Amino acid sequence: MDVLIVGAGAMGTWFGGAVDGRVAFADVDRDAAAAAADAVGGAVADLEGGATYDVVCLAVPMTHVTDAIADQADRAERAIVDVSGVMEPALEAMERHAPTAERASLHPLFAPERAPGTIAVVRDRAGPTTDDLLAGLETRGNALLETTAGEHDEAMETVQAATHAAVLSFALAAESVPDGFETPIYEELRRLARQVTGGTPRVYADIQATFDGADAVADAAAEIAAADTDGLESLYREAAANWHGGPDDRRGDRE
Structure with a gap:
């Protein structure tokens, strides 16, 4: 061949x-x-x-x-x-x-x-x-x-465009912290930020130009930033339901 x-x-x-x-x-x-x-x-x-x-x-x-x-x-x-x-x-x-x-x-x-x-x-x-x-x-x-082509391209809106936008947003917004203050979640995000920013800028730019997804991340971040305490708890439960298959009220775990 x-x-x-x-x-x-x-x-x-x-x-x-x-x-x-x-x-x-x-x-x-x-x-x-x-x-x-x-x-x-x-x-x-x-x-x-x-x-x-x-x-x-x-x-x-x-x-x-x-x-x-x-x-x-x-x-x-x-x-x-x-x-x-x-x-x-x-x-x-x-x-x-x-x-x-x-x-x-x-x-x-x-x-x-x-x-x-x-x-x-x-x-x-x-x-x-x-x-x-x-x-x-x-x-x-x-x-x-x-x-199928449609299934793939729709998935890439989340798998690539939204995911990269979220990681790059963290990479841009994060400030350095003194050693010892790291949490497991922060360390994982830091690892992802280093991985993504070690790639080729044009590849990430082409993904954003081709697939929707970044706007949804920006809208969610703005909604979180503007929410009061009750609103943020509601957004948290909505996010938990997306990833855990149903309503997720964890307040009892912290009381």
Whole structure:
């Protein structure tokens, strides 16, 4: 299986090392393509070349995936897939520009350095090529989470957009405290803040630009800040009900 990977960042490099086949990388930064190829034993391809491949994988930022599909779809002989992280727009573009090809959207729910892990998968137009590709990913220890594009993108509003907004808000609002004052909850938030802020800013910006979720976090924070004691207790019980499956009045535990 010959695979063209368009995008030689961390996720494209991961895909090149995880897929069974001969891989080539094309990127606007040819040096990045060469580095990815060296990392996984692949080759470098021209971004605007005419060579075709069994599979074309778009591993570009989610804000650019539809344009990349339009530009590269005719290079796919059998299948076209993406690992951009947004599914509905990507699959709509694949259907429009590669109507006869096998089509799948994959979202590894982990950073490449933490592979293997769970991969959300939509088999939009399944076939033997994408089946073999996905089976190879499973063989490498990844778990495939079959879903729909709508279910995935709606989930990402909470899993990514709202979660990142909450952690980044804490990272911006928190002030340093003397050693010894840490609580378990603070330490966990501090760990998350360090993890998130150790990533790539553009990736987090693209997530916020693509998925709703941050506004809900801002609204909840404003509601908490404005609440009086009774209001805050009510909000606390509402939050507890969301996570514990029903009304959660814990006042008796503290009395």
